[in-house]
Amino acid sequence: MSEFVNQGGYAWYVWGAYGVCLVLLVAExxxxxxxxRTILARLGRLLRLRASGGNK
Amino acid sequence: xxxxxLREMSVDVSGTGTEATPSRSGEPKRPRSGKSFFKLSxxxxxxxxxxxxxxxxxxxxxxLILLGLYWGFFQTPDQLGGTxxxxxxxxxxxxxxxxxxxxxxxxxxxxxxxxxGLVFNTRLSFMMANAVAPTGAVFTFIALWTGAFWGRxxxxxxxxxxxxxxxxxxxxxxxxxxxxxxxxxxxTRRADRAAAxxxxxxxxMVPVIFWSINCPDPNQCAALHQRSGLGRIDGDILFAMLTLxxxxxxxxxxxxxxxxxxxxxxxxxxxxxxxxxxxxxxxxGARR
Numbered sequence: 001m002s003e004f005v006n007q008g009g010y011a012w013y014v015w016g017a018y019g020v021c022l023v024l025l026v027a028e029x030x031x032x033x034x035x036x037r038t039i040l041a042r043l044g045r046l047l048r049l050r051a052s053g054g055n056k
Numbered sequence: 057x058x059x060x061x062l063r064e065m066s067v068d069v070s071g072t073g074t075e076a077t078p079s080r081s082g083e084p085k086r087p088r089s090g091k092s093f094f095k096l097s098x099x100x101x102x103x104x105x106x107x108x109x110x111x112x113x114x115x116x117x118x119x120l121i122l123l124g125l126y127w128g129f130f131q132t133p134d135q136l137g138g139t140x141x142x143x144x145x146x147x148x149x150x151x152x153x154x155x156x157x158x159x160x161x162x163x164x165x166x167x168x169x170x171x172x173g174l175v176f177n178t179r180l181s182f183m184m185a186n187a188v189a190p191t192g193a194v195f196t197f198i199a200l201w202t203g204a205f206w207g208r209x210x211x212x213x214x215x216x217x218x219x220x221x222x223x224x225x226x227x228x229x230x231x232x233x234x235x236x237x238x239x240x241x242x243x244t245r246r247a248d249r250a251a252a253x254x255x256x257x258x259x260x261m262v263p264v265i266f267w268s269i270n271c272p273d274p275n276q277c278a279a280l281h282q283r284s285g286l287g288r289i290d291g292d293i294l295f296a297m298l299t300l301x302x303x304x305x306x307x308x309x310x311x312x313x314x315x316x317x318x319x320x321x322x323x324x325x326x327x328x329x330x331x332x333x334x335x336x337x338x339x340x341g342a343r344r
Contacts, residue, residue: 008134008144010209017148017205021155021198025307028194032314039321043334046325 099180099320100329106313113310120303124150128296136290148206149293154301156199159227160262162192162308166234167259170252182248183323185255186238187316191308193231200224219268220281223261230258244323 007014128150136142166185173181203221204214215221234255241247269281286294324330 004129007147010143010145013145013205013209014147017202018151020201021151024194024198028191028311032311032318036314036318039318040334040338043321043325043330044338047331047334 097178097180099183099324100327102180103317103320103329103333106317110310110313110317113306113313117303117306117310120299120306124296124298124300124303127292127299132292132296133290136293142210145206145209148202150296150300152199152202152206153297154304155195155202156224157301158304158308159192159196159199159224160265161305162188162195163227163231163255163259163262166192167255170255173248174252174256179323180320182252183316183319184312185252186248186319187312188308189231189234189255190315191311193228193235195304195308196224196228196231200228218281220265223265223268227258227261227265230255230261234258 005011005015128147132147134144136146166188169181169185169188172178173185200221203224207216208214234251237254238247238251241250289297321330321333
């Protein structure tokens with residue numbers, strides 16, 4: 001296991017590359033999810049606003 | 057009003073609606089180029105289709121990426137021989153090359169949708185381009201970053217103004233420029249067209265990146281990727297690399313479709329079918 005983590009002494013380079021890759025891909029997914037929720041919530045508020053008498 | 061809504065809903069539910077329904081009730085209908093040739097070319101039809109496809113792409117991406125990582129770390133030799141001996145750090149290849157390929161491929165996809173949008177004046181094409189570009193930028197950055205972390209142990213430097221590195225960096229700026237220009241223009245349709253032009257002009261960078269390793273005279277220009285080529289690569293390494301490439305591609309589909317759905321909701325907010333979607337899909341926590 002520690003041999004795997006060590007990557008023959010090149011752990012910084014290997015995991016530095018893989019780590020940033022992982023962080024970016026996961027971050028993109030999280031941002032997308034948050035974006036979607038924000039938009040749905042905003043459109044939902046708009047709908048209720050109109051339903052409550054704004055737009056006949 | 058009610059009849060109108062029913063018609064649009066039937067398009068949404070059946071998923072076969074080919075007629076171009078005016079999507080914004082208040083907006084005058086824009087000229088369309090004859091019949092619509094593709095069933096999915098209307099946002100109202102593509103939205104549910106993308107929703108059904110996203111989980112499929114996520115599963116494919118997860119399986120392929122995990123398989124590629126497993127193969128890359130456990131089924132490949134610890135070191136690479138050859139003229140340029142590489143130790144364990146060569147394993148960066150399994151994400152470096154796939155992300156570099158995706159960075160160029162996704163740019164081609166963005167330009168393709170931009171061109172289709174400009175020629176046929178179709179809303180969804182521009183939305184596609186908008187949806188793909190950020191993922192392309194992410195992969196371009198990953199390609200640059202992993203390249204730096206590979207370059208340090210193998211070439212002795214994190215960065216060099218080598219033709220391929222430089223042109224890839226310019227590609228990153230092109231992605232950023234495309235997105236920035238688009239968000240800087242308030243009128244969405246003008247933003248679409250302006251950013252599309254920028255993307256198409258920037259297309260010149262893709263062949264430059266691709267062929268920049270072919271330095272005609274190594275004494276005059278030293279290209280760091282000079283010796284790279286698929287021909288001499290070990291079968292297991294190639295398998296892991298190609299598997300991760302497919303995995304990244306599926307990931308790109310999943311993220312692009314997710315982003316596309318958000319873009320469709322934003323841009324078509326006034327359409328009746330969008331209101332139905334919002335009622336149906338709004339997360340419970342956001343109902344306050």
